[in-house]
Amino acid sequence: MRIMLTSMISRLVRRGNLKFTYADGETRTFGDGTGKPVHVRLNSRRAQWGLALDPAFYLGHYYGTGDIDLLEGDMFDLLETVFTGNPDFKYYQSGWNHFLERARYLLRWVREKNDIRRSRYNVQHHYDLTGALYDLFLDADKQYSCAYFETPEQSLDEAQLAKKRHIASKLTIGRPGLSVLDIGSGWGGMALYLARNLGAHVTGVTLSEEQFAVSRRRAAEEGLENEVRFLLEDYRNAPGTYDRIVSVGMFEHVGRPNYLTFFRKAAALLKQDGVMLLHTIGRTDTPTGNNPFIEKYIFPGGYIPALSEVMRAVEKSGLAVTDIEILRLHYAKTLRHWRQRFMARRDEAKALYDERFCRIWEFYLASSESAFRWQNLVVFQLQLAHDQQSVPLTRTYIDRDEHCLKAREGDGRGRFGGARKFPQEASL
Structure with a gap:
């Protein structure tokens, strides 16, 4: 899961200044060093797994539970780094994340049937x-x-x-x-x-x-x-x-x-x-x-x-x-x-x-x-x-x-x- 997560961050953040500390304490740096520094720390392995498998849900979820902390910058700074760190961001999506999005789309009628x-x-x-x-x-x-x-x-x-x-x-x-x-x-x-x-x-x-x-x-x-x-x-x-x-x-x-x-x-x-x-x-x-x-x-x-x-x-x-x-x-x-x-x-x-x-x-x-x-x-x-x-x-x-x-x-x-x-x- 760590390899998958590192690969995903590397593709997303080509510009910017992002430090990422994994659950085992190792820290890696992503981006070209420009812009406001942001430092994310994962406090549990479950947060590491969650970010690798379904970042659209688990980034917010585990930030809420305290399994993810921001040591530098705030949440908006992190999201700005992610969304602007790669001009091709909106075209990037792993096969697994594409599957999750498609599954959510197909199940939409069940969740939105608002009587x-x-x-x-x-x-x-x-x-x-x-x-x-x-x-x-x-x-x-x-x-x-x-x-x-x-x-x-x-x-x-x-x-x-x-x-x-x-x-x-x-x-x-x-x-x-x-x-x-x-x-x-x-x-x-x-x-x-x-x-x-x-x-x-x-x-x-x-x-x-x-x-x-x-x-x-x-x-x-x-x-x-x-x-x-x-x-x-x-x-x-x-x-x-x-x-x-x-x-x-x-x-x-x-x-x-x-x-x-x-x-x-x-x-x-x-x-x-x-x-x-x-x-x-x-x-x-x-x-x-x-x-x-x-x-x-x-x-x-x-x-x-x-x-x-x-x-x-x-x-x-x-x-x-x-x-x-x-x-x-x-x-x-x-x-x-x-x-x-x-x-x-x-x-x-x-x-x-x-x-x-x-x-x-x-x-x-x-x-x-x-x-x-x-x-x-x-x-x-x-x-x-x-x-x-x-x-x-x-x-x-x-x-x-x-x-x-x-x-x-x-x-x-x-x-x-x-x-x-x-x-x-x-x-x-």
Whole structure:
């Protein structure tokens, strides 16, 4: 196993400065000596075996258990060395690792068959962790999805506000009183933004009891109980029909066996002249299996789709795609903010849970940032409608409506007052 592990590291790290101490205490150096030094120590033979056989799972797993330590550098430094240490990295994969990835892909339907009961368990596994944990690293509005950085200098809070503004503009809410369904409403930030700034009547559905309680409290504190209601409900049981539907960061939990169910339900919920905006993580290459570490420890039952997998379901649902935007590197920047904030308050996270939890989350945040920065992950924003005339002909309305929203956010009123309405383009 040591020979196999050494061979794998030698192929991956041709540039960089990596020291690797094996379980027997011997240390080897990989790379050309350039860049930030990183020193990995294996504290057990089981970690050595795990890294050789299945690094995609066991690097994070054994870092969490303490069988792997970093004597120099941190986890992000290690992953940067691995992902940038060989220009041909993405083409390298041993025969055994290729077999494992193929097996995971073939078994995907079993793991992702998220019925209502299983979906509730999967969501609560992650999102019902104490809210104090998320307060350590999220923005003030508790947006737990990709921010939208209009400029490199924007703060996390500014970029998360820009994300809500960008999505709201694509929903083309030109007058107050429109009904909106927020599928996967999180801690309520998107729903409250639409009610506060556009006068929308929003229904949010979530399976997280923690998020449900916080969302309802926030609506009451803002005096928006009549404009926003939250339901502890699965999207498959969402009631009514709506002028607009928005879903941000929830589709990753649907699972491929349910893609057609999701879009057919959305089509049934959306009025014939309505507009839907779906914001989801996606991959730029072909469909593949889940990341095994993320699936076990972070998001059980989740999957990040290729665009082809999403489109196949949309095409059969009765909805038409009216716009697609790919957000590149925005999530890498978002995750960097989250990781730096988490690490700055790591002792507080350890007080809430324990050292193992902190190590697992260190790896989760570092590996996720790496995947968006150097691998194949992006964010898709899909605008959908029944009727292609439901949205303006050109994309100029997005920039125009964002400027209107910026003015409304800064007018000091704190909620929609009806003084400003967006101009609407004539139907063709």
